[in-house]
Amino acid sequence: EVIENLSSIAGRYSNLEYELNAGKRGSRHNNIEDILCEISGAQAGMVVNNNAGAVLLCLETIAGSREVIVSRGELVEIGGSFRVPDVMAKSGSILREVGTTNRTHKKDYENAIDENTALLLKVHRSNYSVIGFTAEVSLAELVELAPKHGLPVMEDLGSGTFIDFSKYGLAKEPTVQESVATGADVITFSGDKLLGGPQAGIIIGKKSVLDQIKKNPLARALRIDKLTLAALETTLRLYRDAEQAVSGIPTLRMLTMGIDEIEKKASLLRDSLKKIRDSRLQVDLVALSSKAGGGALPLLELPSKCLAIQIRDLSANTLEKNMRGNKPPIIGRIENDAFIIDPRTLQDADFPIIRSAIDDLLKRV
Numbered sequence: 001e002v003i004e005n006l007s008s009i010a011g012r013y014s015n016l017e018y019e020l021n022a023g024k025r026g027s028r029h030n031n032i033e034d035i036l037c038e039i040s041g042a043q044a045g046m047v048v049n050n051n052a053g054a055v056l057l058c059l060e061t062i063a064g065s066r067e068v069i070v071s072r073g074e075l076v077e078i079g080g081s082f083r084v085p086d087v088m089a090k091s092g093s094i095l096r097e098v099g100t101t102n103r104t105h106k107k108d109y110e111n112a113i114d115e116n117t118a119l120l121l122k123v124h125r126s127n128y129s130v131i132g133f134t135a136e137v138s139l140a141e142l143v144e145l146a147p148k149h150g151l152p153v154m155e156d157l158g159s160g161t162f163i164d165f166s167k168y169g170l171a172k173e174p175t176v177q178e179s180v181a182t183g184a185d186v187i188t189f190s191g192d193k194l195l196g197g198p199q200a201g202i203i204i205g206k207k208s209v210l211d212q213i214k215k216n217p218l219a220r221a222l223r224i225d226k227l228t229l230a231a232l233e234t235t236l237r238l239y240r241d242a243e244q245a246v247s248g249i250p251t252l253r254m255l256t257m258g259i260d261e262i263e264k265k266a267s268l269l270r271d272s273l274k275k276i277r278d279s280r281l282q283v284d285l286v287a288l289s290s291k292a293g294g295g296a297l298p299l300l301e302l303p304s305k306c307l308a309i310q311i312r313d314l315s316a317n318t319l320e321k322n323m324r325g326n327k328p329p330i331i332g333r334i335e336n337d338a339f340i341i342d343p344r345t346l347q348d349a350d351f352p353i354i355r356s357a358i359d360d361l362l363k364r365v
Contacts, residue, residue: 029214032229035236036204039162041180044210046203047191047232048222052078052087054188054201055156059091059119061216062152062186062209066118067096071104071137073130074123078158084123093118103135106145113149120146122184124174126158126193128298139174140182152185152209159296160189160202162239163246168256171300176204185209194296196251197235198228254344255292255302263305265343270307272355278362280312288335290344308338309358314365326357 019030029046036045048054059068068088075097077083088095096117098108109120120142139155146153157179166172173194179187186209191200201222203213213219224232238245246252266285273283286308289301309332311319319339323330330353332341341354 032233032236035233036202039236039239040176040204042187042204042206044205044207046210046214046219047224047229048201048203048219049224049228050199051156051158051188051190051201052082053222054203055084056087056091057201057213057216057218057222058154058186058188058203059088059093059121060218061213062154063091063093063118065092065094067094067114067116068119068121069096069098069109069112069117070121070123071099071108072097073099073101073104073134073136074121074125076123076125076127076158078127084156102130102133104137105135106137106141109137109142109145113151117149117151120151120153122153122155124155124157126173126296126298139179139184143183154186154188155179155184157187157189159193159195160187161194163194163242163252165255165297168246170255170302171297173297180204186213191232191235194251194292195235196245196249198231200224200228200232255297257344259303259305262344265346266305266307269341269343269346269351269354272351273307273309273358276355276359276362280314281358281362282310282312284308284338286338286340288340288342290342302344304342304344307341307343308336309341310338311362311365319361322361323357326353328353330354330357 032047033045036042036047048057070084075084075095085095094116096112098104098112122137122139122142139153142153157174157176160176160179161173162176164172164175176187176189184205186203186205188201188203189195191197191202195202203210235249238248246256263285270283270285273281284307286306288304288306290304291302292298292300309319310316316334316337316339320332320334323332323339330341332339334340346354
């Protein structure tokens with residue numbers, strides 16, 4: 001569905017910034033905003049090119065050169081060495097750390113608030129976890145505290161989700177709807193990762209705050225193109241029905257795939273590879289685990305049935321390098337001196353590609 005919509009938009013004219021009913025210039029945010037508000041419960045919304053951009057834009061608009069209070073345990077670093085303190089510095093706001101790495105209390109925020117405070121910021125640790133002797137202040141507690149001092153509250157959810165994964169036997173992650181329900185002024189999250197759409201930074205929250213953010217000239221510099229917007233809009237439509245989203249969005253389908261289906265896929269691929277008549281090739285089914293990766297669900301390990309592939313007189317590293325160099329590349333991992341392929345992430349059309357790559361390699365070595 002996403003691909004079909006992209007093809008239609010790319011090959012024809014679109015009403016990206018044109019109001020068909022009014023016959024005049026409109027906003028590229030209108031359609032996407034309606035869907036975001038419908039599925040999240042927020043008053044308003046907009047989209048920029050990625051979540052770091054969303055955080056930057058919100059901080060620059062709301063805080064300016066004033067202080068933003070955030071727990072020391074939430075000063076995360078995301079991929080490519082991009083850190084929350086660095087994004088805050090670029091926005092012009094001043095970081096005010098409170099608490100410790102493992103424990104932050106409500107009184108830490110209260111004691112830090114003064115006349116230069118502009119915002120209370122909550123950052124969800126979506127790519128790592130702190131366990132043991134820990135304490136943190138919930139978003140709901142911050143939302144309760146902030147009005148007493150005339151302050152807004154912002155949450156960066158990172159890899160946000162509209163799906164309650166605990167209903168599918170997975171670890172509980174805070175949903176976008178739950179964050180909105182607390183009354184937070186503004187919430188940011190990624191359009192890819194757990195959401196399963198294209199790279200984008202989504203901003204939702206109270207209309208009064210979003211109106212300010214939309215007027216910031218930086219919003220134009222960070223806006224997304226029509227193809228990304230079309231892909232995201234189509235993905236978000238699926239979330240009108242949770243079951244439709246889980247079955248229709250590849251990321252969600254893979255995360256919630258049952259072990260029986262995985263084992264069936266693994267057996268089919270193993271049988272296909274065993275049709276290659278070469279005594280050097282060994283293919284076994286092994287019980288391993290899948291990890292979500294991509295800056296989301298850091299502790300999640302899903303039971304899986306994987307293929308362990310070995311070629312006699314060829315090291316696992318060499319096998320992995322050759323698979324990575326295939327066209328198209330085949331990305332696996334190495335465990336116990338074997339090249340591992342996890343069928344959880346494979347489409348049916350991938351099976352002949354893998355078989356052909358293994359067959360060609362055996363003919364070359």
